[in-house]
Amino acid sequence: MTIAFDASRTTMPRPTQVSARDLCAHQLQVSPDLTNQDVQALFDQHAKVTSLPVVDNGLPVGLINRDRFLTQVAKPFHKEVYGRKNCTLFMDAEPLIVDQGLSIEALTFQAVASGEKALSDGFIITDDNTYLGLGSGMDLMNLVAELQAEKNRQIMHSIDYASVIQRAMLRTSDQALSESLPTAHLEWQPRDTVGGDFYHFVNRAEGWFAAIADCTGHGVPGAFMTLIASSCLGQALEKLGPEDPAALLAEVNQSIKSQLGQCSTNGITPESDDGFDATFMWFDRRSQALTVAGAKAALFSLSPDSEEVLHFKGDRMGVGHVDTPDNFKWHNQRLFLPPETLVLVTTDGLIDQIGDRKNIAFGKRPIRTLLQNQRQATPAALSKSLLDQLSLWQGEELRRDDLTFFCFRIHV
């Protein structure tokens, strides 16, 4: 049976390197023995032609620009004196000549370096020194813009896809958070669609575990780090359970250092000095105690009977990194927080954001003040106020880092 379908794939588009060849227009060309009269006739005949390449037996000799040529010819007596002379007289003998295989990027740099004329007159494209055609500055700009847009589109598609993976990784934690602390608010804003901040929540009958972490790097490298760190934390939780945050930090430190080749024993200079800052915490429903361990952490708490916002910093030692010892021990602190105590945990993306009229960091003061002034508000309302304040502070400034913060109230 004959199938009415052309299965040949020879005419399908193939990915190729775009080069000068793609700008080649086969326009009029003139030979060097043509006279200026002939050239003028050609320009009169072809009103849209702005430059004429002069080609001698296949080899490019120069380029005649319409405006400059006509200006010359229009001068008194020039027509009479020069009309019968060869057209090479008024041509540019040193136009930009490029090989057809030249990349668009290199061509653009050469065109810009050769001044305005390559953009206004165009440039000659050759194949193995033989004249192939003329490229125009306008077409080059168009192509550059198109390539730029296409490259951006590809990169953004790639990052959007990466973001699907990163958000999928966080979804189980979203679930655990809404079960353990339904009124809590978690803000996770990667600066570049994907980012280096991540969180992890575990809900148990006895209590809940939470981790808020900020990996080195943002964007794609930061997101790579969150995948490694998060998987290390998952394994550590399986091994040690969720009740000892300091031990979990130590366990994750060891596995990150070993996975990234940062251990001191292997004798090779490690390529990656990456790691993360974090707050790990376990809230025990039985004892009502919050056990916290921090690697350059920032946890603020305000109990209902107090005016003072407590700031827990943890140990000033990042998790992972070359110079963090393999066997470093972080410290747990048990905080007995009365019911209704407000807690806010953040990464440095919030505290360090540049803004205001002096272009300085947001700082911790606004966080303290907000907790004091809005101590009755829900975590969601507080978080909204905080974001509004940050946005006001940030103004026209760009976001400097990923931003994550977690706000909750202790409930019996």
Place this chain on the structure above:
Amino acid sequence: MNHLRIPASPTTPEVEFDFSAHSLAIKGESYPENASAFYQPIIDATRAYLAECGGSAITVNISLGYFNSSSTKLLFSFFEALNNSAADGNHITLNWFYDEDDETILEFGEDIQEDFKSLDFRSQIIELG
């Protein structure tokens, strides 16, 4: 090399190291995509310079409004190189400039002071104007 000069970009600071005048300055913000690629050559040049200094009075002026965590690691490597050299006999003054309302940069300075005891650390409020 007597002079290392890197102009500022929106994500990297201005670096002005006049080694012959024993004057090193970094100013601006620091959050490059690849902090190590930016800082490693600076640290290497500084180490090479320090190796040739003995009993010199070196002034380091740092005025940074923002630096990300990757930059922090590398800046600390830079300060560590200075600190080791100061312990070996050079007198190194580190002027740490901060805005009087900028508690974040002030606290960073306090950390540096605590970690690098051989440096003659001086907190300096940035004068307006």
